[in-house]
Amino acid sequence: MKSFTVLLDGDLYVTERLMKQIGHGHIIVADGAIRYVEMLHVKPELWVGDFDSTKADLKERYKDIEKKSFPVAKDKTDGELAIDFALERGAERIILCGALGGKRSDHAFFHFAHALAMKENGIDVLLTSGKEEGYALLPGAYSFDLPAGTIFSLIGFDDLDGLTIEGARWPLLKKNVPFGSSLTLSNEVNGRLNVTLSQGRAILLATLV
Incomplete structure (x- = not known):
C-alpha cells in the first residue's frame, strides 16, 4: 500500500x-x-x-x-x-x-x-x-491496535445501524444509534478493539494513554 x-x-x-x-x-x-x-x-x-x-x-x-x-x-x-x-x-x-x-x-x-x-x-x-487519532468508519468490520485504557468515542455522521463494539469497557451488540446520540462517547479500550457497522458513517476518535 x-x-x-x-x-x-x-x-x-x-x-x-x-x-x-x-x-x-x-x-x-x-x-x-x-x-x-x-x-x-x-x-x-x-x-x-x-x-x-x-x-x-x-x-x-x-x-x-x-x-x-x-x-x-x-x-x-x-x-x-x-x-x-x-x-x-x-x-x-x-x-x-x-x-x-x-x-x-x-x-x-x-x-x-x-x-x-x-x-x-x-x-x-x-x-x-x-x-489523538481519528479513523473513518463506513459499513464494515474494523480492528484497532490501541493500548488498553485508551479513551475513544464514535462520532456518528449519520444514524449508525447494527453497531457492534467488542474489546471495550462498554460493549455494544448490533445497536442502532441515532444521529446526534452521545451513547458512543467516552468508552475505554479493554483488549483488542473491534468495531462492526452495518450502515452509517462515523469517526472513531481515540485519546492515547
Whole structure:
C-alpha cells in the first residue's frame, strides 16, 4: 500500500507511535507545517500552499524542496491541496499529521468530513496529532491496535445501524444509534478493539494513554 504523510498546520506531538506510523513513506507539507519537518526527521518531496503561514527563516532553510505555490484567495485550503497532490501521486493510504486541534476548529471538522469522503473512494486515512487519532468508519468490520485504557468515542455522521463494539469497557451488540446520540462517547479500550457497522458513517476518535 503506497503511503503518504501530509503535514498539516494543527497541533502535533512527536511520539514513538507516530514515528512508526510515518515510517519511510512519502511526505508532503502544507504551508506552515514545514516547522514540523526537523522534529520529525523527515525529508518532504513537495511543499504546497500560499505560504502566508511560513516564517521567512523557514522559507530560506527549506528553499530546495519542490514547491507548488497558490494565491491566498483560492477555493481550497493548503491542506486539501496537499492531499490532492498525494492522491495524484498514487496515495492509497494517507496519514494526516496535525489534523486534530490547533487554532482553527473549522479545519479539524473539515478533516473529519474529508477523511470520510476519501474512505468512500477507497483511501485509508489516519488523522493524528500524536496524542489523538481519528479513523473513518463506513459499513464494515474494523480492528484497532490501541493500548488498553485508551479513551475513544464514535462520532456518528449519520444514524449508525447494527453497531457492534467488542474489546471495550462498554460493549455494544448490533445497536442502532441515532444521529446526534452521545451513547458512543467516552468508552475505554479493554483488549483488542473491534468495531462492526452495518450502515452509517462515523469517526472513531481515540485519546492515547
